[in-house]
Amino acid sequence: MSNHPIQFFILAFVGFAVSRVVSRYREGKLQTAPMIGWAAFWLATGVVSLLPQVATVFARIVGVGRGVDAVMYVAILGLFYGLFRMFVRVEQLEHQLTLIVRAMALKDRAGRSKQEPTAPDAGAPIKAYAEQESRGHHRVL
Amino acid sequence: MRRVVVVPAYNEERTVGDVVRSLIRFADRVIVVDDGSTDGSAALAAAAGADVVSHLMNRGLGAALGTGISAALADNADIIVTFDADGQHRAEDVARLVAPLEAGAADAAIGCRTLERNGMPVSRRTANWIGNALTAALFGTWVSDSQSGLRAFTRAAAERLDLTTDRMEVSSEIIREVGRLGLRLAEVSIRPIYTDYSLSKGQGFVVGLKTAGRLVVKRVLQK
Numbered sequence A: 001m002s003n004h005p006i007q008f009f010i011l012a013f014v015g016f017a018v019s020r021v022v023s024r025y026r027e028g029k030l031q032t033a034p035m036i037g038w039a040a041f042w043l044a045t046g047v048v049s050l051l052p053q054v055a056t057v058f059a060r061i062v063g064v065g066r067g068v069d070a071v072m073y074v075a076i077l078g079l080f081y082g083l084f085r086m087f088v089r090v091e092q093l094e095h096q097l098t099l100i101v102r103a104m105a106l107k108d109r110a111g112r113s114k115q116e117p118t119a120p121d122a123g124a125p126i127k128a129y130a131e132q133e134s135r136g137h138h139r140v141l
Numbered sequence B: 001m002r003r004v005v006v007v008p009a010y011n012e013e014r015t016v017g018d019v020v021r022s023l024i025r026f027a028d029r030v031i032v033v034d035d036g037s038t039d040g041s042a043a044l045a046a047a048a049g050a051d052v053v054s055h056l057m058n059r060g061l062g063a064a065l066g067t068g069i070s071a072a073l074a075d076n077a078d079i080i081v082t083f084d085a086d087g088q089h090r091a092e093d094v095a096r097l098v099a100p101l102e103a104g105a106a107d108a109a110i111g112c113r114t115l116e117r118n119g120m121p122v123s124r125r126t127a128n129w130i131g132n133a134l135t136a137a138l139f140g141t142w143v144s145d146s147q148s149g150l151r152a153f154t155r156a157a158a159e160r161l162d163l164t165t166d167r168m169e170v171s172s173e174i175i176r177e178v179g180r181l182g183l184r185l186a187e188v189s190i191r192p193i194y195t196d197y198s199l200s201k202g203q204g205f206v207v208g209l210k211t212a213g214r215l216v217v218k219r220v221l222q223k
Ligand SMILES: Nc1nc2c(ncn2[C@@H]2O[C@H](COP(=O)(O)OP(=O)(O)OP(=O)(O)O)[C@@H](O)[C@H]2O)c(=O)[nH]1
Pocket: B007, B008, B009, B010, B011, B012, B035, B058, B059, B060, B061, B064, B083, B084, B085, B086, B088, B147, B148, B149, B198, B201, B202, B203
């Protein structure tokens, strides 16, 4: 088996990535399930770069033919998944922005009509959102 | 019963003043939610006698309705009506819409433009049918005009609505809530006023597709 410089670089990067995953897990910034997922992903990357035949075996099993193709398919799927998560995240951010705009609008209105006894609690929607968020309610994926 | 009409308005200076003036007779209060308009909508609505709540920036129909409903609840509304600012609804229809609610026969009402076959252009009718079908497919409740902007809720129903979409998806989301909460829905036939203006303000094909896409994602992520 011949060794190419690219393999060295990939391995070095995998080592770095795995160490980051582990240290973030230790710091408590990464939960167990995502930690295992990421570690598995990077280890698989390392294995495939060292032993490209593994990808071919995988490709045979799933029926795509060449190993490189299989790696490409997986990469594209991963990218789509990332894009989807990004979309969901942006939607969440937009909704949070709406809650702020709403709170300001209602506060403004309450301030204008002081004669009204029941001024709305303008911050209520934001508080409710924060509460749901802390219960993991809005955490998608 | 205290009746509050919520009018979401985004750059509707041509029509919002007349809409507010026509509504005053049928409501105890008219709340116009100026959704970050860059024209004179807010000032004209206020001059016409509306209570104006202004969004600092444009957040979309769903966001505007949510704000308006919150304001109406804070305003001790017993009945909350939503009414478009583009002049396509007739103020007289408000009275017919709220009648079943005030009689205690329904918790929510929707003004259906499709029950009578007049006035609605074919393209509109087709778009509406697709909206109805998608709403029914995703959320399981068929309504003959799911995208109608003319609706009414009792206070109890409005308090329980959980609306989280900011744009046009809100129309379908409201139908989902009707189903989820088991609200008794009255479908009241209304006659829309289609002017060149209200037609030109309609949502295009691309917006329709985006709305549909967001609804599907919403449904997929729903627990
Ligand atoms: N287009 C648009 N309308 C908004 C927005 N915020 C509030 N609105 C108000 O929402 C109402 C309905 O908007 P339209 O664009 O006329 O909707 P339509 O295509 O006629 O929809 P229908 O109600 O089904 O006839 C109007 O009163 C608008 O002023 C926004 O960000 N965009």
